[in-house]
Amino acid sequence: MQKDNQDHYKFCLGCGAELPRHSSKPRSASVATPAGGAPSSGRTTNAPRAQAGRAEALASAPELEVEESAPVRSARVEPVAAVDPLPPELAPLHDDTAPCPHCGSRVPDNFRFCHVCGEDLHARASSDAPARADAPAERVSAPAVAQAPQPATVRARLVLIEPDGSEGPAFRLSGGRTLIGRSTGGIFANDAYLSPEHAEFRFEEDQLVVKDMESLNGIYIRIEPEVPIELFDGSIFRVGQEILRFEAPFAPEPPADGTQYMGSPHRGYLGRISLVIGRETTGNSHPIPPQGIHLGRERGDVVFPEDGYVSGLHCRINSEVGHVFLTDVGSSNGTFVRVSSESYVPQGTFVLMGQQLFRAEY
């Protein structure tokens, strides 16, 4: 089964396998409305979305514009290197390739993901969990229909990360739906920043999915360093203790008599980031000039000198072809993006809920 994935999707619509990302390359400006529904006006992230019934609904949906050069392929494509559709600039160079451990295609060394099957090579390479190294084809394996049915016991664990960085107790997730919140007790009972019903975890095929149950404070997922995540109007992210909101440029309509609004000169701001200090309230704001900005505790255009959880240089926001991206630049504590409604939780991802940080293991 092959699905048409748009180039901003991080995961295949049909099977949930990770798609190749074009993080270092400008994305198509022609991406119109995401097929899975426009980003909600409230809070949005580019964290991968899990759309209910997405496969069936989208299989018949009219095809939107697809970037011609984007090597977006379904993860279900059989590993046949001969039909490699890569554009010349991305084509494998001589011997700077390595076989994909999943499908065997020759993948350039600088690729983070296999361009044929979408295998996350970085996660595999950086994984220090021996269990995963021993089971190379665990995540994006054969089609789900061919899988042996798994017993509905523990399929995943949320490992609590203590403030000192050590691992605390783990919360087990079954293959079904698991609701988490202050009312579900256990390690969540005493977290005043969790809503009584905060989040729901479930599996879609072999991917863990988290859904925000309209919680007050939301669910944040740590983004990978140097992988740009697109920001939309209202996207919320967290850096250290700071909650920041991206606001797309908004200018009032000038009067009909031809007078323009006077103001400070600017050459096309991308939007601005605002510090969230209340439900409807923001504090300091900073516009983002066309060349982008860096955020950090000591370095950057916007600094948080009093937040010890922010790295010296933490993340950047910049624009590529009219889209605005947030990129963690290797911060110690990470940059977290608030889940807009649902998101895949890739293996090993850090998830922030209430005051607690977890690592998803499955």
Added chain:
Amino acid sequence: MEQARNYVCTECASAVPSGHKFCGACGAGVPADAQTLKTLFFGALQMPGKARLIVIRGDEAMGEGLSYLLQATEHIAGREADQIPFPSDTWLSPAHANFLYRGEKLVVRDQGSLNGVYIRIRGTAPVQIGDHFMCGQQLFRVDATPKDTSGPEADQTHFYSSPRRPSAFRITQVLEGGMDGIVCCAREQSVEIGREDCDINFPDDVHMSPRHARVEMSGETLELVDEMSQNGTYVRIRGERELSHGDYLFLGRNLLRVEVTA
């Protein structure tokens, strides 16, 4: 040979003294403009006005150094004004400001313009929430601290907010086109604006002094303080304002100096 000393009747060529409506010789009518002769001012030069405006920094079309004598009682300035026109400045409303005399005093009145009239402050000026002011090329607004919306929910869930500090007021930068830019919440009791080392910094604004101005809470009131900046700090007038010799005004992109001669 001499020139006739009066109006000459077009019918019978007789001399008709000034003020006559009909020719005394033939009865023909005298045109209205020939009945009363009066001397008009030749341009504005014949009578020095009580005050004048000098364009210090203007838009390209109007040029700099132009001066306008204010010798009528009211003088409208604006993008489509007849008396003091700035046709190429899109920051000016068609009728933007009125320079008028009230008794012996020259007054500027904002004619309900979109962008307002700014006057250079001398030292310190009181400001209120909602007031606008300019430093260098930057425009700011004084805003109130919004109501705290970070209290707990009815179900006792606490709102996770970024670390907050008490703040008496905030300064918002207003961008060309009407969008808000930088917002800086006051720490302590003041917000300082300048090119560097201030609370709000504009390293590439060449018209900004290193330490240009500050807004501070003084008791219960807010004050805008110009810190001896080179180009001055300008506050938007509310309604109208009396002018005196040496005042500077910003109307859109035009900087004007007021010279009161009388």
